[in-house]
Amino acid sequence: MKKEFPVYDICKFSYSQEDDIIVKPLAPYLRAMRKLHFPHRHDFYHLIFFTQGGGSHTIDFEKFEIKPYHGYFMAPGQVHGWDFEGDIDGYVINFSAGFFKPFLLNNQYLENFTFLNGNIQHSVIDIDEQYRSPLTELLNKVLVEAESTGRFRLDKLRIMLLEFFFLIAEIKGESGDVKSIENHNQIVIRNFEKLIDKHYLQLRLPKDYAELLCVTPSYLNSICKELLGLSAGNLIRNRIVLEAKRMLINLELTVTEIAYKLNFSDNSYFCKLFKNQEGVSPETFRKTL
Structure with a gap:
């Protein structure tokens, strides 16, 4: 097993x-x-x-x-x-x-x-x-x-x-002039990604991260779409789903237990989020591993 x-x-x-x-x-x-x-x-x-x-x-x-x-x-x-x-x-x-x-x-x-x-x-x-x-x-x-x-x-x-x-x-083209490479929007995005990695189990809404970054939710969402092609909410959900995928390899963990470990009180909501992001249910994804 x-x-x-x-x-x-x-x-x-x-x-x-x-x-x-x-x-x-x-x-x-x-x-x-x-x-x-x-x-x-x-x-x-x-x-x-x-x-x-x-x-x-x-x-x-x-x-x-x-x-x-x-x-x-x-x-x-x-x-x-x-x-x-x-x-x-x-x-x-x-x-x-x-x-x-x-x-x-x-x-x-x-x-x-x-x-x-x-x-x-x-x-x-x-x-x-x-x-x-x-x-x-x-x-x-x-x-x-x-x-x-x-x-x-x-x-x-x-x-x-x-x-x-x-x-x-x-x-990679990242060693040019600081003003042109490290502009404000890129710094905000980078800090947003670091905050997601640190807080994705507790903070699920873009407005929570916008507050930590001292920007508005609409501004955060706008620059995410501009620079990454994804909404701020999608970045948060992608990180949650990535951790779920890592856990799904363990057949001793049920999907309900994984949902609990990821701080979901409702297993059905976790399954819905996973399927919306991946196109398949957690159980179907597990069968492909």
């Missing part, structure tokens, strides 16, 4: 229990972790950059075709699994949520990088040919430093990873 998606901590993947970071070539890493093709979660950031191979990679129930020079950036808590074809290789980087805390004064600094926020719309990246050589050169340097034993090894890895993030931001 299927259980909930297993959650793995970084120590289970590390040769050193003291490390908050792992950097490995992808092929030997996958051989060592060959049993982890089934869906699972990590409690750390998990970055994969493919240089060869094919197949599919599923993140939070969305399937992506694996291609050389595609990168996947996963935040703690996301569910993923894979079905590889051919000889797979590339790079894998795992680091804990606290890895940068001793180094950065601003503990929220990584939130500047949209590809690290757990939103699947931003976290799958196709690397243009002009960037492939500098990116692989940088990742090779990270690999070498990860295997070193120098006194400043971890701090040098932090610097190199930030350089890697800056390069990815440039590839």
Whole structure:
């Protein structure tokens, strides 16, 4: 019988229990972790950059075709699994949520990088040919430093990873002038998404989030539609349904129990919301897993 998606901590993947970071070539890493093709979660950031191979990679129930020079950036808590074809290789980087805390004064600094926020719309990246050589050169340097034993090894890895993030931001077109990139509406949207992730079990209405963001509900809804193509209410409901999907893998949980865990007092309302968002009932969705 299927259980909930297993959650793995970084120590289970590390040769050193003291490390908050792992950097490995992808092929030997996958051989060592060959049993982890089934869906699972990590409690750390998990970055994969493919240089060869094919197949599919599923993140939070969305399937992506694996291609050389595609990168996947996963935040703690996301569910993923894979079905590889051919000889797979590339790079894998795992680091804990606290890895940068001793180094950065601003503990929220990584939130500047949209590809690290757990939103699947931003976290799958196709690397243009002009960037492939500098990116692989940088990742090779990270690999070498990860295997070193120098006194400043971890701090040098932090610097190199930030350089890697800056390069990815440039590839995604997110490293331009602050005034043009980080405009007010984008900041509001980003903060809205963070608040949803934190409060979706308690706050279900756009007006609740608008109040926290110090904007009007109509303004919040307008910029969500303009920038994301979805209403503010849809963003909230999508987050609830995503968590429901993650729970539905556990056959020991009934739909009623899942509704209760998601803070629904009425199971029928939960089922209606799920079907409105997904087009199928929770039970029908469960049968597809």
